[in-house]
Amino acid sequence: MTYQRPTFRHPEAPVNELGYTRREYEGSISTLCAGCGHDSISAAIIEAAFTLPIEPHRIAKMSGIGCSSKTPAYFLGSSHGFNSVHGRMPSVTTGANLANRDLVYIGVSGDGDTASIGMGQFAHVVRRNLNMTYIVENNGCYGLTKGQDSATADVGSKSKKGTANPYEPIDLVSVAIQLGATFVARSFSGDRQQLVPLIKAALSHKGFAFLDVISPCVTFNNHEGSTKSYAFTRDHLDPTPVDFVPMREEIRTSYAAGATQEVCLHDGSVIRLFKQSNEYDVEDPQAALGAIARHNSEGRVLTGLLYLDRDAQELHEILETTRRPLNTLTEKELCPGSKVLDSINAGLR
Amino acid sequence: MQAKQAVNDFVVKFANVNGTGSASANHMFAKAIFRMGIPVSPRNIFPSNIQGMPTWYEVRVSSKGYLGRRGGVDLMLCVNPQSMERDVREVEPGGYFVYDSTKAIDIRYVRDDINYIGIPIMEMCQREYTDARQRLLFKNVIYVGALAALLDIEFSVLKDLVADQFKGKEKLIAQNVHALELGHQYAVRNFDCPIGLRVERGGNIARHILETDHILMDGNTAAALGAVYGGATVAAWYPITPSTSVVDGFDKYCKRLRIDPGTGKKNYAIVQAEDELAAIGMVIGAAWNGARAFTATSGPGLSLMSEFLGLAYFAEIPTVLIDVQRAGPSTGMPTRTQQSDVLAAAYASHGDTKHVLLFPATPAECFSLTVKSFDLADRLQTPVIMLTDLDLGMNDWMSPPLVFDDAQRFDRGKVLDGEALESMKERFGRYLDVDGDGIPYRTYPGAHPKKGGYTTRGTSRDEYAVYTEDGAAYVRNMDRLLKKFETAKRLVPEPKIKPAAKATPYGALFFGTTASPAYEAVEMLAADGILIDTLRLRAFPFTDSVEEFISSHETVFVIEQNRDGQMRRLLINETSVSHPEKLVPVLNYDGLPITARQIAGVIRATLGGSDNVTPIASKREASRKKA
Numbered sequence: 015m016t017y018q019r020p021t022f023r024h025p026e027a028p029v030n031e032l033g034y035t036r037r038e039y040e041g042s043i044s045t046l047c048a049g050c051g052h053d054s055i056s057a058a059i060i061e062a063a064f065t066l067p068i069e070p071h072r073i074a075k076m077s078g079i080g081c082s083s084k085t086p087a088y089f090l091g092s093s094h095g096f097n098s099v100h101g102r103m104p105s106v107t108t109g110a111n112l113a114n115r116d117l118v119y120i121g122v123s124g125d126g127d128t129a130s131i132g133m134g135q136f137a138h139v140v141r142r143n144l145n146m147t148y149i150v151e152n153n154g155c156y157g158l159t160k161g162q163d164s165a166t167a168d169v170g171s172k173s174k175k176g177t178a179n180p181y182e183p184i185d186l187v188s189v190a191i192q193l194g195a196t197f198v199a200r201s202f203s204g205d206r207q208q209l210v211p212l213i214k215a216a217l218s219h220k221g222f223a224f225l226d227v228i229s230p231c232v233t234f235n236n237h238e239g240s241t242k243s244y245a246f247t248r249d250h251l252d253p254t255p256v257d258f259v260p261m262r263e264e265i266r267t268s269y270a271a272g273a274t275q276e277v278c279l280h281d282g283s284v285i286r287l288f289k290q291s292n293e294y295d296v297e298d299p300q301a302a303l304g305a306i307a308r309h310n311s312e313g314r315v316l317t318g319l320l321y322l323d324r325d326a327q328e329l330h331e332i333l334e335t336t337r338r339p340l341n342t343l344t345e346k347e348l349c350p351g352s353k354v355l356d357s358i359n360a361g362l363r
Numbered sequence: 364m365q366a367k368q369a370v371n372d373f374v375v376k377f378a379n380v381n382g383t384g385s386a387s388a389n390h391m392f393a394k395a396i397f398r399m400g401i402p403v404s405p406r407n408i409f410p411s412n413i414q415g416m417p418t419w420y421e422v423r424v425s426s427k428g429y430l431g432r433r434g435g436v437d438l439m440l441c442v443n444p445q446s447m448e449r450d451v452r453e454v455e456p457g458g459y460f461v462y463d464s465t466k467a468i469d470i471r472y473v474r475d476d477i478n479y480i481g482i483p484i485m486e487m488c489q490r491e492y493t494d495a496r497q498r499l500l501f502k503n504v505i506y507v508g509a510l511a512a513l514l515d516i517e518f519s520v521l522k523d524l525v526a527d528q529f530k531g532k533e534k535l536i537a538q539n540v541h542a543l544e545l546g547h548q549y550a551v552r553n554f555d556c557p558i559g560l561r562v563e564r565g566g567n568i569a570r571h572i573l574e575t576d577h578i579l580m581d582g583n584t585a586a587a588l589g590a591v592y593g594g595a596t597v598a599a600w601y602p603i604t605p606s607t608s609v610v611d612g613f614d615k616y617c618k619r620l621r622i623d624p625g626t627g628k629k630n631y632a633i634v635q636a637e638d639e640l641a642a643i644g645m646v647i648g649a650a651w652n653g654a655r656a657f658t659a660t661s662g663p664g665l666s667l668m669s670e671f672l673g674l675a676y677f678a679e680i681p682t683v684l685i686d687v688q689r690a691g692p693s694t695g696m697p698t699r700t701q702q703s704d705v706l707a708a709a710y711a712s713h714g715d716t717k718h719v720l721l722f723p724a725t726p727a728e729c730f731s732l733t734v735k736s737f738d739l740a741d742r743l744q745t746p747v748i749m750l751t752d753l754d755l756g757m758n759d760w761m762s763p764p765l766v767f768d769d770a771q772r773f774d775r776g777k778v779l780d781g782e783a784l785e786s787m788k789e790r791f792g793r794y795l796d797v798d799g800d801g802i803p804y805r806t807y808p809g810a811h812p813k814k815g816g817y818t819t820r821g822t823s824r825d826e827y828a829v830y831t832e833d834g835a836a837y838v839r840n841m842d843r844l845l846k847k848f849e850t851a852k853r854l855v856p857e858p859k860i861k862p863a864a865k866a867t868p869y870g871a872l873f874f875g876t877t878a879s880p881a882y883e884a885v886e887m888l889a890a891d892g893i894l895i896d897t898l899r900l901r902a903f904p905f906t907d908s909v910e911e912f913i914s915s916h917e918t919v920f921v922i923e924q925n926r927d928g929q930m931r932r933l934l935i936n937e938t939s940v941s942h943p944e945k946l947v948p949v950l951n952y953d954g955l956p957i958t959a960r961q962i963a964g965v966i967r968a969t970l971g972g973s974d975n976v977t978p979i980a981s982k983r984e985a986s987r988k989k990a
Contacts, residue, residue, distance in 0.1 A: 094806075096651060098821065340630070
């Protein structure tokens with residue numbers, strides 16, 4: 015069944031700086047379970063894209079397979095989307111980005127899609143520093159096949175049937191930092207205050223921006239004994255508030271009240287971090303890994319912007335491709351013609 | 364004892380140890396004969412190994428221009444004691460065995476029906492060179508010099524080749540020419556040169572050979588150049604023998620031909636992926652976004668790509684894949700040739716799928732069909748798989764020159780750009796069959812601010828790309844895909860049909876590298892009065908002319924290089940052939956290219972006219988009786 019929103023629009027609906035209404039950033043009505051964390055993430059993506067702002071058609075939505083990968087239908091309805099193959103969104107996005115470096119790529123994946131079947135492609139898209147935003151909607155279970163544990167489920171976390179997971183979890187943010195991701199953040203679908211600026215910052219980052227968003231599965235993993243339930247996550251969260259100031263806004267004071275660190279992105283935007291205590295420098299990967307591990311060992315989940323490398327070269331820079339999107343090159347630039355072929359033939363005699 | 368006598372018609376085989384630099388010396392030998400205007404077909408028969416294992420290089424010289432393997436060896440040059448026993452056995456009676464006589468030959472390897480030519484190659488190297496590396500490398504050059512004398516190869520041609528190869532490196536040129544001279548002089552002083560086998564310019568060379576300005580090139584490099592001319596800007600791949608040199612070649616030519624003159628930046632991107640799944644995923648992503656993209660692989664890669672090929676078929680994304688086939692299944696014989704991915708490619712993926720296949724037979728066709736594959740993929744919005752094989756891909760073939768018509772334009776197919784979308788009144792339907800040919804219109808991401816956006820997916824959807832589980836919508840879509848495949852019949856290259864001198868009830872059907880030995884076999888049979896019409900397939904889906912060819916012959920020999928007669932099965936599956944038994948399989952699958960002798964033998968036996976071979980028809984009868 016497909017749900018379409020009515021096309022009616024309020025004539026005085028507010029528009030963003032690009033002249034688009036919020037409605038134009040929305041998608042069709044979600045078919046996920048009521049209360050699913052994923053829908054909050056979709057709403058945060060809409061908010062981030064609308065307020066940043068980015069023209070909807072300049073965004074390409076990429077996904078794999080699973081509940082999370084269905085969500086691109088529920089935001090940015092007029093953008094192109096690609097709901098691809100299970101665990102293979104990274105490669106499809108890599109190809110798409112190589113073809114047109116001027117679009118903004120949002121990849122939406124799940125913990126099964128990324129940490130199990132897609133672990134290989136995830137590792138390599140990180141290594142290549144592909145210019146994209148990669149969001150994992152992490153609920154610790156397989157929703158569409160009715161609640162099996164995923165590779166991000168914590169040891170001892172109980173499934174709905176009551177069995178405790180015996181396997182070590184894959185901590186995606188730590189893995190991402192170790193593999194050289196240049197923007198690594200973690201958030202919670204229920205923490206919109208933090209999630210929206212993080213998505214905006216990720217979209218403005220040049221290179222691979224990774225967001226691991228804990229997003230409880232209301233149907234299969236929201237019970238007592240689960241470490242990915244709403245209640246458990248709220249109780250064990252160590253959030254670091256984040257503020258994002260787009261490049262076009264004048265930054266009046268060099269340090270906002272309470273901010274403990276400010277980092278300026280390539281496009282001139284600024285990320286402000288408000289840490290409880292000045293724990294570590296987000297541009298130091300070892301410190302970031304240490305802080306994540308420390309909170310983990312205390313049974314706490316550290317969220318916020320965890321690591322940032324502003325200067326690394328993204329894939330097009332590494333490959334030295336031309337500034338023009340490759341999909342706009344014409345026969346004139348691409349086909350050397352018969353004269354050149356004659357000389358190649360001559361060299362083969 | 365007789366010594367074989369032949370001018371421009373013989374087979375020379377080199378038995379070497381791999382990793383000793385023999386391949387380039389052997390190539391120089393073949394190219395020298397080619398430069399004398401004499402048809403030559405060199406083949407590297409190599410192990411899946413880097414150093415120390417036996418490796419062979421077989422060179423057929425053929426005045427008529429037969430480029431397939433002939434079978435048998437007239438002159439064996441053996442510098443590998445490991446393989447000497449079998450190398451001696453392989454020489455045909457009256458043939459020649461050239462060996463390193465630094466050490467006396469093992470008495471067990473002495474046959475009284477072949478001629479032995481001993482050259483103390485190692486001893487000459489020890490005397491001449493002090494450096495171990497030079498001793499090893501120049502050993503090969505010395506024997507090429509000796510062969511030049513023995514076979515009457517013009518020494519000046521060899522010298523020119525060395526000069527071309529080491530252009531600007533005068534010292535290397537002098538050293539190589541000196542090594543050639545050492546071998547040459549030794550042979551001239553010690554043997555009656557030339558021996559019974561020799562080459563000669565002009566002479567008995569077939570006229571059609573003399574009239575074409577041939578090139579010597581491998582199929583993979585030609586396909587790579589085809590990708591440049593076809594406008595590919597994204598190549599994603601995973602290293603696998605025997606396809607690796609396709610992307611190596613693409614890289615080489617792009618560095619020469621695809622650098623933006625203003626900025627020095629690249630008008631292309633090549634990514635070595637983490638595996639074949641990622642490689643085809645990148646190609647699909649790039650093609651979805653409007654770039655021409657391709658990958659190259661071999662059998663194991665094709666297996667891994669199957670799921671993605673199903674997506675590209677169902678979601679209708681132009682995808683170009685070059686499969687350089689090797690012997691399977693599994694790792695099989697990774698450095699040996701076969702044509703055994705036909706069925707896997709035709710029906711790659713779960714669910715109901717069919718893919719467009721192209722079958723080049725020469726480097727010139729590897730080039731032109733690669734160019735064509737991009738047009739076909741864009742026009743049909745579907746995967747196009749070009750099936751070559753190790754023999755064509757990795758060996759040098761004498762080929763007509765590559766041809767490109769400057770008047771031809773890329774066919775990007777049915778793409779609505781921003782302007783077209785702007786002027787559109789009706790709702791854009793990604794999967795609407797507007798023109799009745801089964802091919803819908805597509806848009807690239809970002810084409811228009813408000814129109815043309817949709818979600819591409821591998822799940823069922825309606826004509827407007829909206830997700831649906833409605834069975835009727837699913838069936839409409841699957842049926843349209845079939846209609847599109849019918850349209851493909853009108854677009855793919857027609858087969859090449861060659862009628863025999865007179866009407867005959869016999870036909871032969873083949874494709875790719877089977878073509879050369881098949882044509883040769885047909886000529887051999889014609890000399891015996893057995894006439895056969897031939898059809899060389901160039902594409903799947905099969906065009907109407909394929910059906911006509913089958914229906915107009917009593918018996919059609921389907922010649923191919925796999926165990927199961929895969930093309931024969933595809934023909935039975937996909938044409939209306941009424942009696943499958945009229946399609947008689949002629950097969951070889953030992954990993955070496957099929958020979959004309961094998962083909963002619965089976966056909967003769969089937970038609971009841973030969974010795975030594977059990978007729979296939981009676982084999983079938985026997986198995987029927989058993990059942």
